[in-house]
Amino acid sequence: MNAFDYHQAADGTQAIEQAVRCQQAKYLGGGTNLVDLMRETVERPQTLIDVTRLSRDITDIDGGGLIIGAAVTNAALAGDARVRSRYPLLARAILSGASAQIRNMATVGGNLLQRTRCAYFYDTATRCNKREPGAGCDALEGFHRYHAIFGTSSSCSATHPSDMAVALVALDARVHLRGPAGDRQLAITELHREPGERPDLETELQPEELIVAVELPPLAMAARSQYRKVRDRASYAFALVSVASMVELDGETIQDVRLALGGVGTKPWRASRAEAVLRGQPATAATIAAAVDAELAAARPLPGNAFKVELARRTLIAELSQCLSDARDGGDA
Ligand SMILES: Cc1cc2nc3c(=O)[nH]c(=O)nc-3n(C[C@H](O)[C@H](O)[C@H](O)COP(=O)(O)OP(=O)(O)OC[C@H]3O[C@@H](n4cnc5c(N)ncnc54)[C@H](O)[C@@H]3O)c2cc1C
Ligand code: SF4
Incomplete structure (x- = not known):
């Protein structure tokens, strides 16, 4: 793991200011994916900006929807009585993932942006277009049992690993973003990209843009x-x-x-x-x-x-x- 600076941001606006000021900064949620990748030297940020002080609230909105703060833990979200009664698939998806200890640490923002589990991506001795654009893909003729059958390209066929994101896509959730240029929202179906020729570009987020919340629209059949x-x-x-x-x-x-x-x-x-x-x-x-x-x-x-x-x-x-x-x-x- 390389040496890095650590800052704790008091809120989203401060996190963005710190990210703009620092070289090669990454936001840190629960760290359950990012820190693993840093240990393997797949990720080498010079600065970590801890965003676990972003909102941890789950708030009702008109009509029965919910706004979920980006720092809400996976465990808290799956355990929320409103989520369990209005959106049971979301609670089930979260509880089907990882372990109790990881769900206690992992945040909503981090879960959505966790990176693929393709073994070659984690192994810096192998060729991986996602890790190193243009290097090639050792999964193509290697071990690809876990890989994708939809949205693939000749450059990359790695799956997106999140269970929670699948439930949110079915619910037509909206992602609330904050960046240097201000606030905006994105349909969650538009957040992640297919690999095409650039598997290293995984989302539609702009540099230093931060997930601040996820909105669940009211939906009767979701019960x-x-x-x-x-x-x-x-x-x-x-x-x-x-x-x-x-x-x-x-x-x-x-x-x-x-x-x-x-x-x-x-x-x-x-x-x-x-x-x-x-x-x-x-x-x-x-x-x-x-x-x-x-x-x-x-x-x-x-x-x-x-x-x-x-x-x-x-x-x-x-x-x-x-x-x-x-x-x-x-x-x-
Ligand atoms: C052994 C193991 C088994 C697992 N099994 C499953 C499983 O079955 N199903 C499943 O879905 N997941 C599984 N996971 C993955 C786990 O759910 C993720 O590691 C976790 O959700 C990531 O959340 P985090 O807050 O720890 O993210 P972090 O590791 O802190 O961050 C992940 C990424 O998100 C970025 N980020 C974090 N917060 C924000 C934000 N607010 N805005 C913008 N960027 C942000 C970080 O910069 C980083 O790039 C497993 C993990 C492990 C280690
Ligand atoms: S499938 Fe994607 S992540 Fe896996 S080795 Fe190939 S390029 Fe890398």
């Missing part, structure tokens, strides 16, 4: 939302495939639906093709099968992760069938 995660071990493992879902029925017609996938995309993957096939159609097994086919038609697996296509198909079918059944019952998920 029956689900998160299902398939992985190699029952705990402490990243997703092979995960599905965040919710459905609103009008009789036996699918009035509205939200679907997002984890473990399969280079960014948290909104399954828009499947949603388009489902909306306005009868709530039948045939409709589900057509929707899943439409989404998976865009999959571009590598030899070592082709199994994810079938795994995603089965997980999506199981999850959507459960969602429809819960929507018919009208009860809690």
Whole structure:
């Protein structure tokens, strides 16, 4: 690990001022990802600006939505009674990730911006376009069992690892940003980038821009939302495939639906093709099968992760069938 300076920011504005003043600064949330990367010398910031004094509040907004401060811990968010009743998929997604100790440290801002778990990215003796643009990608012909089948390029096929982000993408959350040029908001679906030719550019954040909050819009059907995660071990493992879902029925017609996938995309993957096939159609097994086919038609697996296509198909079918059944019952998920 290289030597670095440390500053604690009192608030977002001070954090940005410090970042603008310092050379090669990085914001520090819980440090559960960034510090690991610094130990491996993948990240070498000269200054760390601790942003854990940003808001830790979860605040009600009109209509039943919530604003979540960027420094709220994953544990506090998953344990909030309003989150558990209005957005249960978010609580489930968070609790399916990492360990209790890590969730106690990890923050909302840091979770969204955690970096991929591709083993080559962490190993500085290997070639990785994300770590070193233009170097090549050793995962292509190496070990890529955990890699993405959606949004890939010949430069990079690493998955985005966050479970929480998948739930937030399904909820159409908005990210509140603050930077040297002022405040702005971004749909969370626009926050992360596909790798294309530049896998090192992972988000739409501008230099020194800071996540200050995440906004959950009110959404009645989210009270029956689900998160299902398939992985190699029952705990402490990243997703092979995960599905965040919710459905609103009008009789036996699918009035509205939200679907997002984890473990399969280079960014948290909104399954828009499947949603388009489902909306306005009868709530039948045939409709589900057509929707899943439409989404998976865009999959571009590598030899070592082709199994994810079938795994995603089965997980999506199981999850959507459960969602429809819960929507018919009208009860809690
Ligand atoms: C063993 C292990 C298992 C794990 N399993 C899972 C899992 O199954 N599912 C899952 O989703 N995650 C998992 N994680 C990852 C964990 O959830 C993340 O490490 C954590 O959420 C990151 O949050 P943090 O606050 O510690 O971020 P940090 O490590 O502090 O920061 C991460 C990045 O975000 C930036 N950053 C932090 N806050 C802000 C902000 N407010 N604005 C702008 N930039 C900011 C930092 O500069 C850094 O680049 C696992 C981690 C470990 C170590
Ligand atoms: S898949 Fe992406 S992160 Fe992994 S080695 Fe290739 S370029 Fe690097």
